[in-house]
Amino acid sequence: MEEFRLDQKLIDAWVSGALDADGEVTLAHQVARVLPFHWTLPNPVAAKLSRITEHLGGEQVLFDWLGQQPGQPQLVARLYRLIVLLDHLSATDAVLVALRELRERTPYPPGLGGYLIPDTNSETLAGLSWQIERLLAEDRVDEAVRLAGSTVEMLQQIAPRAAEIDPDLGSLRGQLEQIRKDIVAASAAG
Known part of the structure; x- marks a missing residue:
């Protein structure tokens, strides 16, 4: 069984500004290790994670903080940037239309067989975010990185069509490229 641990003394020292580098x-x-379990953490550990997140000022700032740390925390932060984006795009009609069109030609884009659900709906991209998070939880980090890369590649293919349907998505391709570069860099450094 996975041991969930966030050291209370470290948290107290960090919150008070007394923790060294x-x-x-x-x-x-420790945060990077427990984060993929955020939905199933025992209450005491969830409360500690909430304290850290609240002290920083929210989930996005938590990812920023993790992204400044070396190794695994940085990679986890970069993967979570993609996870958050996937969850957001899951409810975006233009993305779903573009994804359906792609999947009519290529039902399972490269690297996504076994991960993509058969239907293309609001659960498709959320399912990929869940798969990436699950792989992190199972400490299958290399596989999570490969899945993230394949997911970004697929989204880059549909980004122009999605932007054609909804001009507010015009920056999606650039956003995806930055996420891809950040994940590659963190993976190489880790």
Whole structure:
């Protein structure tokens, strides 16, 4: 069974500003390890994670903080940027239309067989975000990175069509490219 651990002494010292750089790295590694379990954490650990998140000012700032740490925390932060984007795009009609059109030609784009659900609906991209998070939870980080890369590649293919349907998505392709570069860099450094 997975041991969920966020050291209370490290959290207290960090919140008070008394934690040294090595302690902050240790805390970031602990946060990165428990984050994929956020839905199933025991209440005491969930409360500690909430305290950290609230102290920073929210989930996005938590990802920023993790992204500044070396190794696994940085990679986890970069993968979560994609996970959050996938969850957001799941409810975007233009993206779903473009994805359906792509999947009519290529039902399972490269690297996504076994991960994509058969139907293309609001659960399709959310399912991929869940798969990436599940792989992180199972400590299958290399596989999570490969799945993230294949997912970004697929989204880059549909981004022009999605932007054609909804001009507000004009920056999606650039956003995806930045996420891809960030994941590649963090994976290479990790």
